Amino acid sequence: MLEVKNLRKNFRGFTLKDVCMTYMGMIIASSADETNKADILLNSLPLRRHEIVLAKYLSTFVYSAIGIAIYLLVAAATKVLGFPIHVYPINFKAVIYGILAVSFLNAIYLPLMFKFGHGFSGIMYIILIFGFSYGISYVIRLFEKLVNYDWFQNIVSFIMNQSDTVKMLFITALALIILTVSCLLSVKFYKNREF
Numbered sequence: 001m002l003e004v005k006n007l008r009k010n011f012r013g014f015t016l017k018d019v020c021m022t023y024m025g026m027i028i029a030s031s032a033d034e035t036n037k038a039d040i041l042l043n044s045l046p047l048r049r050h051e052i053v054l055a056k057y058l059s060t061f062v063y064s065a066i067g068i069a070i071y072l073l074v075a076a077a078t079k080v081l082g083f084p085i086h087v088y089p090i091n092f093k094a095v096i097y098g099i100l101a102v103s104f105l106n107a108i109y110l111p112l113m114f115k116f117g118h119g120f121s122g123i124m125y126i127i128l129i130f131g132f133s134y135g136i137s138y139v140i141r142l143f144e145k146l147v148n149y150d151w152f153q154n155i156v157s158f159i160m161n162q163s164d165t166v167k168m169l170f171i172t173a174l175a176l177i178i179l180t181v182s183c184l185l186s187v188k189f190y191k192n193r194e195f
Contacts, residue, residue, distance in 0.1 A: 021067025
């Protein structure tokens with residue numbers, strides 16, 4: 001139960017801000033690509049389409065790192081200047097939750113973008129962000145209800161008895177699996193797309 005409360009606290013704090021910063025970076029870059037017809041330019045260069053797709057996936061982590069840096073700067077400035085604003089502390093778990101959330105959302109968004117272009121996928125990304133923001137509260141409440149079941153307690157206790165390193169590796173592996181499947185779909189969609 002304590003871990004579920006920590007998840008809620010971390011999500012409300014840094015994780016949501018990381019997701020939003022990555023969202024802003026992705027939408028601005030995609031919009032600029034669409035406006036400047038970057039797909040035509042990139043496909044005229046000696047680049048393979050899978051390299052273009054992989055660069056877009058790697059850019060999500062760059063935007064996430066920029067979001068972390070901005071968050072740390074704002075938190076430090078708020079503390080130094082003495083503003084009466086509560087800034088959630090950033091910790092390793094919050095960063096991992098942020099990476100998982102960013103990976104999950106972009107694993108859905110990027111195949112849509114490579115299949116349908118920026119217009120439709122931009123709208124879907126907004127829906128995903130709001131659905132994720134409100135849906136995570138529902139999932140947390142569902143976990144709180146499931147805590148009463150023995151089978152769920154056994155799974156949770158098994159996971160909680162693992163070291164933080166094992167938990168981090170599990171979350172990283174899950175994010176990598178999701179991103180790999182998404183990337184393969186995106187490459188397939190982008191190779192079949194006409195410009």
